[in-house]
Amino acid sequence: MLKIKLSELPILFDALSAKNKLYIPSDTKGGARFLPYENGMKLTKELNTVRSPKDLFFPQTENLMDFKLEGKKIEVIDTREECEDFVIFGVRACDVRSFEVLDRVFLSEPIDTYYKNRREHGVIVSLACNRPEETCFCSTFDIDCANPEGDVASYICGDEMYFEPLTEKGSELLLGLSCLSEGSEAPVYECKRNIYEIKSKLPLSTLSAEKFGKDMMEYFNSDKWDELSEACLGCGTCTFVCPTCQCYDIKDFDTGNGIKRFRCWDSCMYSDFTKMAHGNPRVSQKERFRQRFMHKLVYYPMNNDGLFSCVGCGRCLSKCPISMNIVKVMKKLGEGKDE
Amino acid sequence: MQMVNNEFKPKIVAFCCNWCSYAGADLAGTNRLQYPAEVKIIRVPCSCRVNPMFILRAFQRGADGVIICGCHPGDCHYTTGNYYARRRMTLLFSMLDFLGIEKERTRLEWVSAAEGQKFASTMNDFVKTVTELGENKRLEDLRCKK
Amino acid sequence: MQEMMKKKAIELLQSGEVARVLGWKKGEFDYDITPAVFESVEEIEKEFIYNSLCSPNLSKYLVKESRKEGKTLIFLKPCDSYSLSQLITEHRVIREYVYAVGIECYGKTDADTIKQKGIKGITRITENDGVLNIETLYGNEKVPVYEVLRERCVNCKSKKHPVYDELIGEEGEMVDDCERFDEVAKIEAMTPEERFAFFRNELSRCIRCNACRNVCPACTCEKCVFDNDASGIAQKAASDSFEENMFHIIRAFHVAGRCTDCGECSRVCPQNIPLHLLNRKFIKDINELYGNYHAGENIGNRSPLTDYTQNDAEPNIVYERGGKNNA
Numbered sequence: 001m002l003k004i005k006l007s008e009l010p011i012l013f014d015a016l017s018a019k020n021k022l023y024i025p026s027d028t029k030g031g032a033r034f035l036p037y038e039n040g041m042k043l044t045k046e047l048n049t050v051r052s053p054k055d056l057f058f059p060q061t062e063n064l065m066d067f068k069l070e071g072k073k074i075e076v077i078d079t080r081e082e083c084e085d086f087v088i089f090g091v092r093a094c095d096v097r098s099f100e101v102l103d104r105v106f107l108s109e110p111i112d113t114y115y116k117n118r119r120e121h122g123v124i125v126s127l128a129c130n131r132p133e134e135t136c137f138c139s140t141f142d143i144d145c146a147n148p149e150g151d152v153a154s155y156i157c158g159d160e161m162y163f164e165p166l167t168e169k170g171s172e173l174l175l176g177l178s179c180l181s182e183g184s185e186a187p188v189y190e191c192k193r194n195i196y197e198i199k200s201k202l203p204l205s206t207l208s209a210e211k212f213g214k215d216m217m218e219y220f221n222s223d224k225w226d227e228l229s230e231a232c233l234g235c236g237t238c239t240f241v242c243p244t245c246q247c248y249d250i251k252d253f254d255t256g257n258g259i260k261r262f263r264c265w266d267s268c269m270y271s272d273f274t275k276m277a278h279g280n281p282r283v284s285q286k287e288r289f290r291q292r293f294m295h296k297l298v299y300y301p302m303n304n305d306g307l308f309s310c311v312g313c314g315r316c317l318s319k320c321p322i323s324m325n326i327v328k329v330m331k332k333l334g335e336g337k338d339e
Numbered sequence: 340m341q342m343v344n345n346e347f348k349p350k351i352v353a354f355c356c357n358w359c360s361y362a363g364a365d366l367a368g369t370n371r372l373q374y375p376a377e378v379k380i381i382r383v384p385c386s387c388r389v390n391p392m393f394i395l396r397a398f399q400r401g402a403d404g405v406i407i408c409g410c411h412p413g414d415c416h417y418t419t420g421n422y423y424a425r426r427r428m429t430l431l432f433s434m435l436d437f438l439g440i441e442k443e444r445t446r447l448e449w450v451s452a453a454e455g456q457k458f459a460s461t462m463n464d465f466v467k468t469v470t471e472l473g474e475n476k477r478l479e480d481l482r483c484k485k
Numbered sequence: 486m487q488e489m490m491k492k493k494a495i496e497l498l499q500s501g502e503v504a505r506v507l508g509w510k511k512g513e514f515d516y517d518i519t520p521a522v523f524e525s526v527e528e529i530e531k532e533f534i535y536n537s538l539c540s541p542n543l544s545k546y547l548v549k550e551s552r553k554e555g556k557t558l559i560f561l562k563p564c565d566s567y568s569l570s571q572l573i574t575e576h577r578v579i580r581e582y583v584y585a586v587g588i589e590c591y592g593k594t595d596a597d598t599i600k601q602k603g604i605k606g607i608t609r610i611t612e613n614d615g616v617l618n619i620e621t622l623y624g625n626e627k628v629p630v631y632e633v634l635r636e637r638c639v640n641c642k643s644k645k646h647p648v649y650d651e652l653i654g655e656e657g658e659m660v661d662d663c664e665r666f667d668e669v670a671k672i673e674a675m676t677p678e679e680r681f682a683f684f685r686n687e688l689s690r691c692i693r694c695n696a697c698r699n700v701c702p703a704c705t706c707e708k709c710v711f712d713n714d715a716s717g718i719a720q721k722a723a724s725d726s727f728e729e730n731m732f733h734i735i736r737a738f739h740v741a742g743r744c745t746d747c748g749e750c751s752r753v754c755p756q757n758i759p760l761h762l763l764n765r766k767f768i769k770d771i772n773e774l775y776g777n778y779h780a781g782e783n784i785g786n787r788s789p790l791t792d793y794t795q796n797d798a799e800p801n802i803v804y805e806r807g808g809k810n811n812a
Contacts, residue, residue: 030690030756047605050755051692060692061724131623133606134514198622203514203608231520231546235696237755249721255483256400264722270695272712272719318596321696321753322541323517331513391738392710392718395731412795422793429800430741430770430790434734436803437672437766439681447800477681480727 002163002174003183009161011179013037013089020123021086023056025049034088043090047133048313052243053088053095054102057118060240060265064114064250067259080114083121087173090127093148094138094313098243099124101300101309105246123173125163126150128195135314137204137327143311146195157187164188204327209308211334213301220294224332229289231322236267238316238325239292244309247273268292293329349403349469351378353462354393356386358416359451360408366455374462378406385409386447387420391431394445398478404444404469408458411449421449440477443468486588487535489653490560493586494533495526497558503584504555507546509539515610516596520546535560536612537630540593542749544568544578545702551582559583562590563657564637566646567745567781568702573648574784575743577705580648587646589654591615592630592638595752599633637748637761640665647782665746666769669762688729690756693722697750697760703740703780710735737763742771742788745781774798 004012016022022037025044032044034053066077099119106115126148129136138145147153151170155162162183165171174180199205212219239245249266252259266273268291271280282288300309310326317325355361361382367374383389386409397405407428409421428447436442446465450458494506510521511534520541523529542565550557561569566587572578599607599619606622612630619626642665644657672680698704698711710716711732723729737744737760746768750760771778775789775797 028690029686030758061722131606134608134622201622230522233696233699235699235753236692236694237696237753240692240694241755251721253482253724255480257483257485260482262724264724266721267694270712270721271708272714272721275714317513317517318600319755321700323512323519325513325517327513328519392731392735395734396718399727399731419793422795422797423791425797425800426775426790426793429774429798429802430767431734431738432800432803433770434738434763434766436677437680437763438684438730438734439677439679441677442803445800478727478730480725482725 001183001185001188002177002180003160004163004180006156006159006161008179009043010040012177013041014039015177015179016087016089016173019085021084022089023053023086024089037089047129047131047136048092048095048315050315050319051241052098052313052315053091054098054243054246056086056088057099057122058102058106058115058246058248058265061262062114062264064261064263067252067261069258080117083117085121085123087123087125089125090154091124091148091150092129092313093126093143093145094136094311095243096124096126096148096150097138097141097143097311098313101244101304101307101311102246104304104307123152123169124150125152125154125170125173128153128155128191130156130191130195132195132198132202133314134203135317136202136312137207137314138312139199139202139205140207140209140312141308141310145199146192155188155191157191160187162188162191204312207327207330208334209297209310209330211337212297212330213306213308214298216294216298216302219298219333220290222333224335225286225290228324228329228332229286231324232269232285232289233321234269234271234285234288235321236265236269237319237321239267239269240265241315241319243311243313243315244296249273268295293326293333296326297330297333347470347473348377349466349472349474350401351375351404351406351462351466351469352397352402353378353380354383354386354389354405354407355380355450356388356409356416356421357382357384359410359414359449360386360458362452363408363450363454363458366452367459368455370455372455372459374459375466377466378462385415385417385420385424387417387424387427389424389428391427394431395478398444398475399480399483401475401479401483403472403475404446404465406446406448406461406465408448408450408461411451414451435478441472443472444475444478486654487533490535490586490588491529491533493651493653494523494529494558494560497584498523498526498529502556503558504553505550505557506533507543507550507557507559508533509535509541509543509560514596514607516599516607522546522550535588537592537594537615537617538596538610540595540635540752542568542700542702542747544572545700545705547572547578547583548705551578556582556584559585561585561587561646561649562593563587563644563646564590564745564747565702566648567643567779568747569781570647570784571743571745571781572702572705574781574786575705580784585646585649585651587649587652587656589652589657590644592634592641594630594633594635594638597752597757598635599628602628602633604628635748635752636759637665637746637751640667642746643779648784666765668759669765669769672762672766684730685726687758688733689726690758691723691729691733692756693720693732694755696753696755698736700749700753701736701740701744702747702749703743703745704736733760733763737767740764741767742778742790743780744768745779774802 031050
């Protein structure tokens with residue numbers, strides 16, 4: 001266990017950013033956000049960022065390749081570059097789990113080389129949640145916010161921060177950081193004990209996902225979708241703040257002197273999602289709404305050994321313009337259903 | 340004496356209404372009045388055909404200035420088109436200004452079919468203004484840059 | 486208030502005067518209130534709610550609901566009532582299919598505003614005499630509603646209902662000393678460089694979730710140009726700062742002269758972008774150039790952008806007024 005005084009955190013940030021690109025969650029006018037560290041930037045006091053850290057591995061838009069046209073010749077230009085090493089500091093346990101959800105999509109055959117490139121070069125320093133909020137329900141998906149995963153786990157205990165390397169990458173990161181000193185484990189135990197105490201009081205601590213990940217057709221045909229989706233605006237807020245949503249669209253942009261092929265996040269809530277020659281296969285908002293939650297709660301776990309594609313971070317709970325969210329869906333769908 | 344090669348030459352898009360201003364540009368041509376070759380004319384049926392998107396798209400694709408020319412108020416071929424255009428463009432230009440985009444890059448002028456002289460002088464003046472402003476940086480799309 | 490509204494809804498539903506009721510529904514916590522359509526007395530008795538946290542504007546739902554069989558009862562705060570009036574003017578909602586009940590409003594708050602005060606881990610909110618008792622995981626707080634009002638309510642423009650069949654509570658008046666344009670004027674007084682930096686900082690946070698567009702009661706196109714592949718400008722994410730600007734300019738321009746300034750766009754923005762500033766800039770310009778105009782004030786009013794006078798100001802007025810020059 002290594003430690004540093006909270007007041008000396010800037011020294012650690014400076015040391016880390018001297019070696020690698022460093023991202024820390026910091027406050028902006030629009031809430032906390034993972035930003036490239038610059039001298040003087042402070043770690044946020046917010047529990048979580050508005051946008052999840054997924055865009056550091058899977059950015060909202062990214063250029064895939066360029067085309068140049070000359071006469072009848074088309075030249076394809078590979079724009080990929082080897083990513084430099086970077087560190088993401090202060091990732092919450094739920095968001096760490098979200099990387100596993102993304103990995104299963106992007107790192108299974110055919111491997112997404114754009115994602116893999118970033119994923120391999122990123123080191124994750126997670127941070128335990130001292131003050132979870134009412135919108136948290138990570139325990140529903142067996143995530144322990146007092147024992148976050150990642151390459152290095154960190155804990156804030158009083159006016160000190162403790163670090164525990166969990167992987168080889170993590171040990172390597174902490175190696176030779178002279179600003180860190182040896183610390184005992186007792187304060188971290190105390191910190192975890194406090195977290196568990198609050199966790200047991202969280203209003204959503206009893207929410208269970210046991211009923212999901214099976215009975216596909218029963219859920220699909222449920223008559224509750226009408227009521228659940230009636231107020232849905234069809235915006236993409238839930239999708240874009242979600243750490244596990246990974247759908248994207250690929251488009252060509254005509255720059256006037258060539259073509260840029262890029263991909264960008266897409267949302268199943270949009271009317272032109274998976275649009276084909278005949279239109280969107282899901283014509284109504286109810287069908288689009290159902291798709292999002294069926295994917296998270298039923299399709300994904302059925303295809304991925306029971307791993308849900310929700311991590312209980314609570315972002316959609318606090319950001320949905322009309323306050324419809326996965327917790328309400330789970331409770332309503334689970335109502336009156338046998339185990 | 341050789342001109343300096345890297346001298347900034349702005350790209351100007353001029354939306355001209357079919358009935359007055361386009362004919363005005365024609366007249367400027369037949370009268371051999373000089374106006375800069377950087378002005379690219381796009382003919383539209385009426386000045387009110389110009390949608391804010393046209394203007395933004397022109398900037399996106401590399402224009403440094405956009406000018407809209409229509410019939411004088413009261414002379415619109417469709418009676419009232421330019422009155423609507425006037426309100427729309429006033430509000431749009433004001434919004435661009437509000438967002439901090441140089442207001443001098445946009446302009447609306449009334450040029451009749453008989454005003455070849457005015458067309459040429461307007462264009463000369465506009466090109467001069469935009470040249471002084473330099474390249475459009477605030478409303479550019481980096482992807483469209485060569 | 487809530488009880489009176491419930492009673493009214495049940496009465497009209499039972500008499501067959503209306504087929505459904507548009508209102509607000511309780512959520513998981515006390516603050517996550519969802520717009521809802523109630524079709525039975527049981528639903529209303531169990532789930533209908535009205536309090537200081539009922540922020541969402543319901544009028545846009547009428548575009549869909551009023552196309553159904555029978556009348557729809559809608560509860561309207563003054564803001565929402567302006568939106569409905571504008572929707573009727575634009576023939577997006579047919580007046581005969583709506584039973585509008587105006588309700589008085591002293592300003593709304595929501596979880597976002599409360600949380601921005603640093604109150605986190607909210608487990609319960611009750612309201613008593615204009616004071617919110619907030620229980621959290623980390624202690625209890627008492628906050629008067631007026632301290633956590635949304636910006637649009639702090640700068641409330643009107644407590645009047647331009648359209649209603651019936652009123653619950655007192656009818657108010659337009660607010661004379663409303664200061665809603667102050668912020669716009671402050672920005673106008675900056676230099677272009679400052680304005681550019683200000684809006685870049687704001688608009689660059691946009692994640693293009695389209696919530697501002699989808700919640701807007703004035704945005705009722707069947708297919709938005711930004712969703713239409715054939716338009717050539719469809720975009721799902723801003724790939725360049727230009728696209729951020731373009732989306733927001735066009736969004737605001739398209740509702741110019743029709744925006745009732747209900748403030749929903751800023752309320753729903755997950756990134757807290759003050760989108761209402763763009764709309765208000767248009768309203769302020771319209772007021773100054775073409776005379777005071779308030780969209781939705783009267784049904785059938787002609788929007789300033791579909792109107793003209795022969796003596797309108799020329800666009801070069803923009804060069805002369807407001808903001809400092811580049812130099």
